Amino acid sequence: xxxxxxxxxxxxxxxxxxxxxxxxxxxxxxxxxxxxxxxxxxxxxxxxxxxxxxxxxxxxxxxxxxxxxxxxxxxxxxxxxxxxxxxxxxxxxxxxxxxxxxxxxxxxxxxxxxxxxxxxxxxxxxxxxxxxxxxxxxxxxxxxxxxx
Numbered sequence: 001x002x003x004x005x006x007x008x009x010x011x012x013x014x015x016x017x018x019x020x021x022x023x024x025x026x027x028x029x030x031x032x033x034x035x036x037x038x039x040x041x042x043x044x045x046x047x048x049x050x051x052x053x054x055x056x057x058x059x060x061x062x063x064x065x066x067x068x069x070x071x072x073x074x075x076x077x078x079x080x081x082x083x084x085x086x087x088x089x090x091x092x093x094x095x096x097x098x099x100x101x102x103x104x105x106x107x108x109x110x111x112x113x114x115x116x117x118x119x120x121x122x123x124x125x126x127x128x129x130x131x132x133x134x135x136x137x138x139x140x141x142x143x144x145x146x147x148x
Contacts, residue, residue: 019058026063033067035059035074042078043067050084057091079113083120 014031017023021037030046034054042063045051053067059074066081073089079096080086086100090108097113101120105111 013052013054017059035061039063055092057089083118 012032013034015029015033017033017035017037017039019036023037023039024041026041026044027033027039028044028046030049030051032052032054033043034056035043036056036058038060040062043053043061043065045053045067050069051067053065053070053072055061055070055072055074055076057073060076061074062077064078064081065076068082068084070080070082070085071087071089072080072092072094074091075093075095077095080094080098080100082098082100082103085102086098086104088094088098088103088105088109088111090106092106092109094111094113097116098111099116099118101118103115103117
């Protein structure tokens with residue numbers, strides 16, 4: 001009935017970004033990545049990989065995160081895209097939307113944005129463009145008349 005908690009199959013960590021380390025720029029990886037430091041930039045897993053991101057309670061990422069599997073316990077300022085599984089531990093703080101296939105959220109975790117379910121194999125959401133400032137042919141004169 002109540003079994004052991006299933007762990008990620010790709011728990012092998014290849015890269016550690018230690019506490020006190022700061023990276024400015026985008027980071028692309030495959031395998032396992034453990035972050036205790038700060039990353040200012042997008043964090044992306046290699047296309048088609050089963051990569052795992054572990055963000056400790058000391059870690060912080062400012063940018064988009066696109067990784068199939070992740071365990072988050074730190075802070076992310078930006079949108080999170082988890083195509084396989086997203087685990088939000090008690091001290092996780094996300095300021096942005098979370099796009100997920102499967103999600104596990106512990107008591108105490110915060111998401112200041114939306115939670116959007118995306119079944120595995122679906123495409124990333126398309127961003128809406130603001131076209132309200134574009135001029136319509138023949139309408140430029142009416143805009144000029146209203147301003148002066």
